[in-house]
């Protein structure tokens with residue numbers, strides 16, 4: 272009888288005893304991936320090299336062809352398959368300008384690797400002591416940075432900026448309606464955010480059972496920040512009808528335009544309105560997922576300017592920072608490290624000013640298990656929506672150490688400087704591209720074209736345009752979206768169909784479309800700006816030509 276050869280599955284695991292052979296094998300596999308990716312890199316394009324035929328049948332074909340192999344495939348071949356996935360993948364070269372989609376830094380990746388080597392479960396410190404230790408450290412580090420009392424604050428790593436908005440809402444519900452945990456949410460709880468806020472709150476009111484009808488959208492000003500007078504009016508309206516405002520999301524750095532809500536005014540106003548009606552002040556969550564990283568300038572000496580930033584860069588950072596410095600007034604907030612923290616997905620940090628708030632949504636109210644406020648073995652994150660949790664805090668920790676405050680300052684200042692260079696080059700080279708977030712310095716530029724050339728932006732913002740005119744202007748911009756989209760393997764720009772909700776002449780509201788330049792690659796430098804703007808210029812001309820052709824044909 273032939274001897275049956277059983278697969279040696281142990282060789283698929285890191286060694287038990289630290290032997291060199293196993294380590295070297297693993298290093299070879301890593302090396303194969305790193306070398307393979309390097310072989311695909313092309314700094315003159317956005318996408319990695321390689322073939323992908325992503326036609327209409329693409330996913331269908333995958334479904335038909337995919338099956339688990341019956342026999343073990345050698346790792347070298349598995350690696351080839353993995354590398355094939357990366358073919359033609361967008362990559363963060365200097366031409367990657369589309370959105371908040373950053374590169375993962377080396378310290379971020381190495382931090383993940385360290386976490387994976389022990390694969391602890393961050394649910395409980397006994398199962399994942401490394402993750403718990405790193406989590407307590409990074410919560411303390413970030414708390415001190417923004418001015419929370421680290422001995423009182425708390426938090427945890429979670430599923431994105433959206434998860435943080437959701438967690439804040441859970442706390443808000445538990446604060447205002449503790450019985451809701453047993454009986455379900457009452458039908459008079461209301462949440463507020465601005466028109467420019469991320470849709471995270473919309474999802475959260477839906478998922479918590481509050482209902483999206485009870486999400487009140489507050490008007491924004493032309494700089495995309497919340498109109499606090501409107502917040503006051505809307506809170507009063509809600510209360511007059513028997514509602515209770517429980518949650519306000521203040522966006523400190525909108526994802527499209529980098530608008531920054533005024534936390535100081537929001538807190539004061541919300542407090543005043545609530546007090547007037549004998550209510551608790553609503554829980555305020557600063558959605559600082561993206562913009563919060565400008566807190567790295569909290570202690571920067573803007574006068575001595577030790578990192579020698581150019582005057583206009585310094586002024587821009589100061590302008591952002593002056594609107595960001597009250598982050599500590601928020602009851603909770605978020606740092607999406609996979610955004611400007613330079614770590615891989617998913618490394619979001621949810622912070623609460625009062626760690627005791629976490630007990631409100633804990634499984635076991637008789638314990639006091641919140642971060643950093645208890646002994647080893649009691650660190651059980653029963654208050655998170657997740658059960659098992661990855662130790663993404665280790666990657667965050669790694670990045671915070673490797674970059675340091677100055678490293679982050681340097682990188683953010685570079686993004687700001689490149690963004691300023693884009694704005695200047697646009698104004699000089701493509702004057703018909705009207706910058707529509709000029710009030711917000713930062714790392715994003717939004718611009719808009721008008722069929723007649725010139726600018727109608729002021730009129731659009733002030734409500735002097737009809738809906739049909741704005742629609743027509745939007746469609747005109749959409750032509751550019753499409754042209755740039757077709758060439759996005761060369762230079763990858765972004766766009767948005769939701770920049771500013773503006774009033775129309777008829778009294779309705781409608782959103783503006785804009786093309787987006789998002790400075791996010793560490794490889795985009797000021798010296799690359801002229802070439803990129805010249806490239807853009809040819810396509811902007813094409814939009815006007817196409818439009819003129821279409822108008823002649825339709826006899827407009």
Ligand SMILES: *Cc1c(COP(=O)(O)O)cnc(C)c1O
Pocket residue numbers: 430431432433434469471522524525526558559560561607619
């Ligand atoms: C990105 C972003 C979110 C969502 O974060 P995820 O990590 O994608 O869940 C929420 N709010 C703001 C302001 C953001 O920029």
